[in-house]
Amino acid sequence: MSTQAWQEFVVHVNVIDLHVTxxxxxxxxxxxxxxxxxxxxxxGRAAKVWQxxxxxxxxxARGHGRxxxxxxxxxxxxxxxxxxxxxxxxxxxxxxxxxxxHSMGAAVAAQLAAEYPGQVGYLVLEDPPWSEQRDAxxxxxxxVMAADWKQDMESNRGREASEIIAKHRKTRIDQACPSWLxxxxxxxxxxxxxxxxxxxxxxxxxxxDWRVTVTQLRCPTLLLYGNSNLGGIVTPAIAxxxxxxxxxxxxxxxxxxxxxxxxxxxxxxxxxxxxxxxxLTTHGSSP
Numbered sequence: 001m002s003t004q005a006w007q008e009f010v011v012h013v014n015v016i017d018l019h020v021t022x023x024x025x026x027x028x029x030x031x032x033x034x035x036x037x038x039x040x041x042x043x044g045r046a047a048k049v050w051q052x053x054x055x056x057x058x059x060x061a062r063g064h065g066r067x068x069x070x071x072x073x074x075x076x077x078x079x080x081x082x083x084x085x086x087x088x089x090x091x092x093x094x095x096x097x098x099x100x101x102h103s104m105g106a107a108v109a110a111q112l113a114a115e116y117p118g119q120v121g122y123l124v125l126e127d128p129p130w131s132e133q134r135d136a137x138x139x140x141x142x143x144v145m146a147a148d149w150k151q152d153m154e155s156n157r158g159r160e161a162s163e164i165i166a167k168h169r170k171t172r173i174d175q176a177c178p179s180w181l182x183x184x185x186x187x188x189x190x191x192x193x194x195x196x197x198x199x200x201x202x203x204x205x206x207x208x209d210w211r212v213t214v215t216q217l218r219c220p221t222l223l224l225y226g227n228s229n230l231g232g233i234v235t236p237a238i239a240x241x242x243x244x245x246x247x248x249x250x251x252x253x254x255x256x257x258x259x260x261x262x263x264x265x266x267x268x269x270x271x272x273x274x275x276x277x278x279x280l281t282t283h284g285s286s287p
Contacts, residue, residue: 003176005023005024006022006023006024006047007021007023007024010066011088013084013088014083016062016067016068016070016084017044017067017091018062018084018088019067020057020058020066020067020088021057021058023034023047023050023051023053025051025055025056025207026030026051026053026193027053027055028121029054029055029057029094029098030050030097030099030100031057031088031094031097031098031099032057032058032100032101032105033059033102033105033106033109034061034101034102034105034109035104035105035106035285036103036104036199036200036202036203037064037199038064038102038105038188038191039061039151039187039190039195041058041065041190041191042184042188043058044058045181045183045262046266046270055220057094057097058211059085059109061084061104061105062080062229063076063188063195063196063198063199064199065194066231067195071198072198075198076198076201077201077202078108078111078202078208079085079111081104081108081202082111082112083117085108085112090157093143096120097121098120098122098123099120099122099123099124100124100126100273100276101126101281102261103127103128103233104236105128106126106127106128107131107207107210109131110119110207110210110213110214110221111213113218114208114216114217120219120266121219122277123219123220123222123255124222124224124276126224126262126269127225127233127259127260128233128234129207129233130238130242131135131233131235131238132233132237132238136170139204142203142205143204145204146200146204147275150197150198150202152275153192154197157193157225159211161193165185172265175231176230177230177231177258178263178264179228181266184263186190190270196201196222203229211241211245212284214241214242215243215245215246216245217246219248219249220276220280221249221254221268222249222272222273222276223249223250223252224269224273225238225239225251225252225253225261226253226254226255226256226257226259227253227255227257230256231260232257232258232259233259234262236253243251254268254269254272257269261284
C-alpha cells in the first residue's frame, strides 16, 4: 500500500478539530502520538512499515499540524491533550488500540493509559520527558524556558527551511549525534512551520507526577530510551526507577541514539517494537 491510499480527515472533539491521517484496512488499530512541535506525518516513515499489519492512525495534536490552534495559553496542558486523545479514540470507535508516543506524546499516552486503563491495549513510550532535572525546576524557571522556546519558534517562521535544517544538521554533527535521513527532515520542517508557538505553554505547566503515572499503568508497556549525552531525556536512573515501580513495564536502551530514537536508529527502533508486540502475540495478548 502506498501513502496515496492513506485517508485524511478531521474529528471534532473538545471544541476543537483534530486532523488525522489513517492508513486504513481491517487490521488492529495503532494510534501514534507525536512530540512537541512535530505532527502526525512525522511518523510517516514508521507508518509505511507498520501499515502492512496495522491500521495506523497518526494524529496532529492541538496546536500542531493541521489541527485547531487555540489562542489561549491555558488550552495547552498535558490534561487537555489526554482528553483530546481519549475522545478521539472513542469517536473513531477503536477497541483497545496499541498506542505509541514520543516525548510529549509519550507523556500524554502514558497518562491516558493510566487514567483510562480499559482504553489502551498496549503502550510504547519513546523517551518520555520524565526527568529529575525538570522535576526540580521552579514555576518561574519553567515559564522562562517556555518563553525562550516560543521565541525560537517565532524566529524560525521567518527563516528558510534549508537554513533551519542546515543549522540542525550542524548541531548534530557538533554533538556527535547520529545523522537523519532527508525523508525525516521533509516532514520535520513542515511540522515546524505549521506549529503554533502557544504549544510551548505546555512546558510551563504542572505535569502529572510520572512516578504515580508509572504505578498506575496496567497494560503491557515498553519504555525505549537512548543516551543522555546524545540528547536523550530518560537516564539509566529513571529507567531503573520505572522498572522498580512497575514490573509490567519492559525497559530497553537503544544505544547510540538520543531523544528521537526512531530517527537516530530506525532499524533498531522498529526491531525493538516488533519484538515487544510479538511477545504479546506469543503470550496470547491482543497487540
